Amino acid sequence: MGSPANLRKHFYSLVTAGLVVLSGLLALPAQADDGVFSIRSAYTSEVDGVYFLNATIDYQLNEMALEALARGVVLTFELNIDLRRVQRFRPDKTVAELLQLNELSYHALSGKYLVRNTNSGEQQSFLTLSAALQNLGIIRDLPIIDGALLNPKRRYFLRLKSVLDIRSFPGPLRVLAVFFGDWRLASDWYRWTLLP
Template structure:
């Protein structure tokens, strides 16, 4: 056996081991970080539909490390109201994005959640409390009832995502390619009722 053959065999073995490790990474990352819509409903009050929801945010190790290194993360709720139709795709009647910025302040050892739509912010001593507050949606106005046809039926769709567009440049590029940064819940759908 020549040195070239041994090197070639070793290279193939190392390549196979490396590929096996890479293949296992997304599965591990998805177990670590996850967003789930636990519950959601709408209520009609004074001619406006309001959203109430409970979202569970679990950050991946990569997102958590970035947060604790001073990178602000944006948690986005994507809300869509669509008309239900039989034979065609459901047209969107309204689309709303509710965005929260999550930051860790190392000096004070506090987590700050800022509603990017309203500017309101709150400070928390633990990450759990901060994520819990961001995941509690109470009476968020989503659509005026006057914009809906009374004879039609509508659905509300809700999804939570980690928006990587606001992450600093080099890290953003990495976030687009690494599954550990692709945190999004499944779409949660229910009928819009008064």
């Protein structure tokens, strides 16, 4: 085990290296476009007693996220799905919560953008960022819940939200992202009724 002086020197070296990398991310123009996550549509369909989610989400990254992606940072897109039962005189009850994670990365050697579904492991590559973001924003036939678990005499609704997950960033960048609001890319909650 190293001496306290060597450990301190190593720690300062790591912090300095992290700050050098992050300074490039902070040196972006102040008038950079804001990123936007917007859920354009969402609905459920029922097939053989199972409810499936279909949605269209518009992803526009801000300059900080684009710069991080170009520098090799993997961006994780978190899709939160919340099924609730309406209750009179009490808060609505959560019936099911699902989390769908997709990663977007840039492969500098091939010049391609990679989209990986962390739930299934499925991966696709795209020639342009626009095509990769469009693919991320199309949700088709994602199973949500078996209809047998729902009471037909009750009312239910679904909520959907998409967020750029800053918790998956590398250490120094994660700390920076917590303090700078430019990293907080998220859609509003999109809500609709589910009829069992």
